[in-house]
Amino acid sequence: NKQVILKDYVTGLLKESDLDIAEGTITLNLPEGSNEILLKNLYLSCDPFMRNLMSDIPDRFLPYAPASPLAGYGVSKVVESGHPDYKKGDLVWGFTKWEEYSLVPSAQILFKIEHTDVPLSYYTGILGMPGVTAYAGFFEVGLPKKGEKVFVSAASGAVGQLVGQFAKLSGCYVVGSAGSKDKVDLLKNKFGFDDAFNYKEEPDLNTALKRYFPEGIDIYFENVGGKTLDAVLLNMRINGRIVVCGMISQYERSQPEGVTNLTNLITKRIRMQGFVVSDYYPKYSKFLEYIVPKIKEGKIVYVEDIAEGLENGPAALVGLFKGLNVGKQVLVLARE
């Protein structure tokens, strides 16, 4: 049972050499009376939060253990089940491990896949955790109104590309920032953003934002933190909302970057709110009702970056922090 393991806790930048490919063992028969589920992992999701679980911080909510396989979201097929709700052959998405086969407790986050007339890999992205993140963050935390001005950072990624499309479907004006010319082209030409810019080529982000938002920003969908957040704070409108989804620029720092423009929260009456996607899982079926027809009608598109094989998992994961992924980073282990 091939696995990707964390060699030891990580400080600073994640490197491929912090991870290793190992050979584990697994029993392919569940013991009598077991409540567990044996999964064959098909698609693994590469997610920025995984880096946070690699640091040796005592209050981490779900620590990785050195010399053990990584855990994360994936799409899997049930090989054997001790739980009445799951049977052999069912397709599921949820929490699993970075290995070919995993034994998971039935209490694990696990959703049965009902719609199979869309790519299965979508359940690591648009129809899985990042999809719910974009939907809940934009609609429930951002509370968009028609005509509002929206800014999205890491805009071409798993979450960002959806936020931009939700904003357009809601009648908003939306601008995204991303880290390369190709990504900027995708934002404008594929996802329908009104405008987009490469933040790496902007000497001053405050000036750039003033160019795209001369009247200010109503909703900022925050994916990166740091200098971007600081510049956004200078450009928010009165009663604006900052949806704090993530701060990827801070995850590899031992000391977070200082944010200096927070007093704008007071004068501009800004609501800045974080959220955690799993709080919204009870609304997953409502989310599917919204998004599945839009995928089928071509009203929402989704771009994935596919890596093949567990051996390429470490590089795919490290690539997230270098901006190498174009769209949702998926790792394929098997297609059925």
Ligand code: NDP
């Ligand atoms: P992406 O697919 O967007 O991949 C990460 C991207 O972040 C990279 O491609 C890169 O794009 C950008 N990036 C990497 N390092 C930096 C940096 N130092 N400064 C600026 N940008 C950087 O990831 P996701 O869509 O999966 O996640 C987006 C955010 O959402 C993350 O912060 C994540 O932690 C958060 N999140 C939060 C959840 C919640 O429950 N609150 C749930 C899921 C995700 P580029 O080339 O454009 O720089």
